[in-house]
Amino acid sequence: MFKRISELLHTYKNYDPAAKSLLEIALLYPGPKALLCHRVAHFFYGNKLFFCARLVAEISRWMTGIEIHPGATIGRRLVIDHGVGVVIGETAVIGNDCIIFHGVTLGGTKFNPIKRHPTVGNKVLIGTGAKVLGPLTVGDGAVIGANAVVVKDVPAGAVMVGPLAQAKG
Numbered sequence: 001m002f003k004r005i006s007e008l009l010h011t012y013k014n015y016d017p018a019a020k021s022l023l024e025i026a027l028l029y030p031g032p033k034a035l036l037c038h039r040v041a042h043f044f045y046g047n048k049l050f051f052c053a054r055l056v057a058e059i060s061r062w063m064t065g066i067e068i069h070p071g072a073t074i075g076r077r078l079v080i081d082h083g084v085g086v087v088i089g090e091t092a093v094i095g096n097d098c099i100i101f102h103g104v105t106l107g108g109t110k111f112n113p114i115k116r117h118p119t120v121g122n123k124v125l126i127g128t129g130a131k132v133l134g135p136l137t138v139g140d141g142a143v144i145g146a147n148a149v150v151v152k153d154v155p156a157g158a159v160m161v162g163p164l165a166q167a168k169g
Contacts, residue, residue, distance in 0.1 A: 031080035045070035089117035
């Protein structure tokens with residue numbers, strides 16, 4: 001566990017030139033705190049301790065401004081930059097080495113108890129304020145621009161921009 005925490009803190013340090021120390025990142029950056037809390041909440045959720053899972057998630061949201069449902073599956077080395085207003089839904093899946101900026105929503109479009117949130121591949125960047133909605137797939141290496149609204153699958157390596165995101169490239 002300590003190896004994973006160290007790996008995450010070093011990821012932030014390598015990503016953010018403003019970061020002065022690992023201690024600063026651990027204590028003052030909301031992303032690592034939200035991700036650590038999510039790991040605990042996800043453990044409870046996986047063991048059907050749903051109240052405990054939601055309690056940890058609620059405390060995390062209150063502390064960080066980042067809302068991650070305990071059921072969401074998150075890979076390694078996710079960077080949540082600034083973080084306030086990030087919402088990640090229950091059936092969302094996020095790969096490794098992704099970057100998510102503040103105000104991003106990985107949300108659903110239905111209330112049915114089915115897969116209703118996005119699956120995000122590896123090395124994906126999702127810009128400030130983007131909304132990625134529904135059970136779609138974002139391919140590896142894709143970039144979603146700021147304030148884009150994505151409601152269809154995104155091919156690997158694509159750049160999506162605009163109010164109803166269109167591929168550019």
